[in-house]
Amino acid sequence: MDKKTLLQAGFSTGVLILASLGISNGYISSVISWMAIATLLASSLRFVTLIGELNFATAAFVGLGAYGSGVMLTIFDWPFVPALLFSGVVAAVVGFAFGYVTLKTKGPYFLLIGFAFTEVVRLMYTKINAIGSNSGMVGIFPPSYLEPYYSSFAIGVSSLLIIALYAIEKSHLGKTFTGIRDNDQVALAVGINVHMTKVICLTIGAFASGIAGGLTAFVNNVISPGDFSYLLSTFALAYLKVGGEEKPMGPILGAILLVLLSSISLLFGAGDHIFYGTAIIISVLLLPKGVIGLVENIQARFAKGHS
16 A cells, blocks of 8 residues: 555544544444444455455354454453454454355355355354343443543544555455456466465455454444344445445445434334345446446546536
8 A cells, every 4th residue: 555545544534533532422423433333344345355256254254253352351351452352353263264165166156155154153143042142242341431432443443454454455465366356267377376365365354344343242232143144244235335346435435324324214213124225226226336436427527527
């Protein structure tokens, strides 16, 4: 990543953090936290598309991160920061194993395996009494000194990881990922271990998803198996499609827009399922390149009109 992009990202993050510090309303702070987490979730889903795969197991990794941090904090009395880091590590370890076994398939087969894996993991939560089974886990609170500033903390952590994902995408490793997506046979011909490279990509994405899960647990304070069904992956897909998947900024815009609109729609009793399903349909039909593509088209026409 070049220095200019890094400085712009750091400045934008700093502005957002400072703005969030001035918000005292608890609900608004929670919505901001959800937005930050959603941007990380959508960015982790987009990251795996660099190898040409749609990872519907994202919801499973988010759940593993949430339960991992919850268990470490409430059962083993770990401090906040190690518990949050554990959420990413446990998701990455499981992601590595999952990817190693499944990434010999591709396309719809990999997507369906991810869907099934997510539901199996969710059902496992309901059978384990130590983590509350169907009732879920309660009492997952951040430290008292951090609680008033948790939305700022969520913005900072999410932004840091999104910047890291972008830096990897622009690195030699990221170019290898996209090369595999474009033509994996050519990658094989030049000596690249395509399978293990794909596994590495999935593992990195799983780590980011796990951290998103840990952040979710601490902002909600209560988690249950139903929070981590395949619908969570559907929401992430909606963020990606509405915002646009070609540019890193796309999922960020999509996540912020849809979380904001969803929080407003809930005031009128609208269901999330209908809302996100409609968003995906509209974006696919009317905005094939998402909001970011629409913005770029408007900018191009404006520049052309003034040339």
